[in-house]
Amino acid sequence: MSKEYEKLQSALLAVRSITDFEPEIALILGSGLGSYADTIKTVCEIPYSDIPGFPVSTVQGHSGKFIFGYDGDKKIVCMKGRVHMYEGYEPVDVVMPVRLMYMLGAKILFLTNAAGGINETFHPGCLMLIEDQISIFVRNPLVGSNVEELGTRFPDMTRIYDKDLCGIITETADKLNSELFKGIYVQVSGPSYESPADVKALRLLGGSAVGMSTAIEAIAARHAGMRVCGISVISNMAAGITGEELNHEEVQKAADSVAARFEELVRKSIAAF
Numbered sequence: 001m002s003k004e005y006e007k008l009q010s011a012l013l014a015v016r017s018i019t020d021f022e023p024e025i026a027l028i029l030g031s032g033l034g035s036y037a038d039t040i041k042t043v044c045e046i047p048y049s050d051i052p053g054f055p056v057s058t059v060q061g062h063s064g065k066f067i068f069g070y071d072g073d074k075k076i077v078c079m080k081g082r083v084h085m086y087e088g089y090e091p092v093d094v095v096m097p098v099r100l101m102y103m104l105g106a107k108i109l110f111l112t113n114a115a116g117g118i119n120e121t122f123h124p125g126c127l128m129l130i131e132d133q134i135s136i137f138v139r140n141p142l143v144g145s146n147v148e149e150l151g152t153r154f155p156d157m158t159r160i161y162d163k164d165l166c167g168i169i170t171e172t173a174d175k176l177n178s179e180l181f182k183g184i185y186v187q188v189s190g191p192s193y194e195s196p197a198d199v200k201a202l203r204l205l206g207g208s209a210v211g212m213s214t215a216i217e218a219i220a221a222r223h224a225g226m227r228v229c230g231i232s233v234i235s236n237m238a239a240g241i242t243g244e245e246l247n248h249e250e251v252q253k254a255a256d257s258v259a260a261r262f263e264e265l266v267r268k269s270i271a272a273f
Contacts, residue, residue, distance in 0.1 A: 002145050004092060007053045011096070012103050014051050019044040021068040022105035023077035025270060026098070026226075028217065030082065030113035031248075033233065033255055036263045037078040042069040048083075048097075055083040055093045066097075072271050077101050084212055086191035091141035094213075095220035099150060102224045108165065108273060109221040110266070111230035114255045115211035116194070116238035116246070118203050119183055124237060125258045127180050127265065128209050129169055130161055130230035134186040134202075135215035142223055151223035160218050165229035165273065172269045178261055183208025185232055187215035196240025210238055231266070233258055 001009075021043050029036055047065045048056045057064035067078040079097055083089050098109060111130070122128065146153045173180035186202050188194060190212035194202070202210055209232045221228050235254035236246055255262075 001149070002147050004145070005147050005149050008096065008099055008103060011051050011054055011100050015046060015066075015100070015104065018046055019068055022075065023068065023101065024075045024106060025108045025110060025273065026077050026079070026101035026106035027110045027266070028079045028082050028112060030213065030233070031235070031252055031255055033112050033114070033259065033262060034080045035259050036266060037067045037080045039263065040067065040069040040071045040076055040078065042067055044068040055089050055096060057081040057083050058087050071267055074270050074273070076270070077104060077106060082213055085138065085189055086212060091139045091216050092144065095141040095217055098217050098220045099147075099224060102150070102221070102226055107226060109217070109226045109228045110270070111214050111217060111228065112262075112266070113211045113214045113230070113232050114235040115185065115209040115232040116236050117209055117234040117241070118186070118199055118238050119181070119208040120241060122181060122209070122234045122237065124234060124254045126234045127178070127258065127262060128232040128234055129166060129180055129182045130185045130214075130232060131166065131182050132184045133160060133215045133218060134184060134205060134207055135219060137186070137188045138216060141216045141220050151225060155223045157219065157222060160222055160228055162227040162229055165227055168272045169229060169231070169265070169269045172272060173265055176264060176268065178265055180265070181208075185214060185230070186210045188212060193246045194239050199238040199240050209234060231262070233262055
């Protein structure tokens with residue numbers, strides 16, 4: 001048994017000592033998007049700090065706890081707040097929550113984030129379905145000893161984002177008459193925002209939106225065989241597009257402004273999964 005799997009087993013035992021709830025769907029809520037968790041029928045809440053060896057979120061807008069409960073008849077575990085590499089955590093620590101949610105029973109991972117728009121047809125407050133990702137600017141979370149209990153040494157990443165789940169989200173947005181763009185998400189390390197030259201380079205590579213999370217979580221989920229889908233809330237246009245300077249408070253405000261539409265799309269998509 002690897003060191004990482006031992007840590008996961010210890011975390012699993014700690015959670016199981018509190019609840020025997022087995023989620024079907026895992027949901028990670030990004031900056032300003034945590035209000036969705038307040039609307040589910042809660043069975044149990046567990047702060048990350050109560051789990052041994054677990055990374056703890058330090059970012060404003062990230063509460064730092066698991067919420068177990070029901071959205072309709074679907075059994076959900078929400079991460080209300082995530083951890084990031086820029087907080088000083090290694091990639092393997094950042095993806096520990098994803099792996100734990102899988103071990104608790106979740107087969108689907110629904111990722112969300114607040115991101116900067118690279119595609120100039122986007123606008124602050126719009127939603128983007130993540131169809132693919134670029135993760136080459138951050139360290140792969142699978143580097144090091146492979147956790148054989150979770151997946152193969154060289155997992156395929158041809159279809160990270162599940163086609164059927166993406167189709168359901170698209171159909172749901174159409175039924176709601178809710179604007180939904182599609183694109184490729186790029187993860188960078190942060191915590192500084194990108195320079196205008198960075199953004200130009202990412203656009204040339206095919207990026208549609210950029211942020212400081214998500215891609216490595218998707219890799220870890222696919223390694224374990226989870227089905228993955230994701231939505232980015234475009235909280236601002238990336239550096240250099242409007243000429244305005246960026247700050248975290250504005251990101252949160254933009255996420256708050258679209259929260260109701262985001263929550264409706266997530267809820268009705270999950271109901272159809």
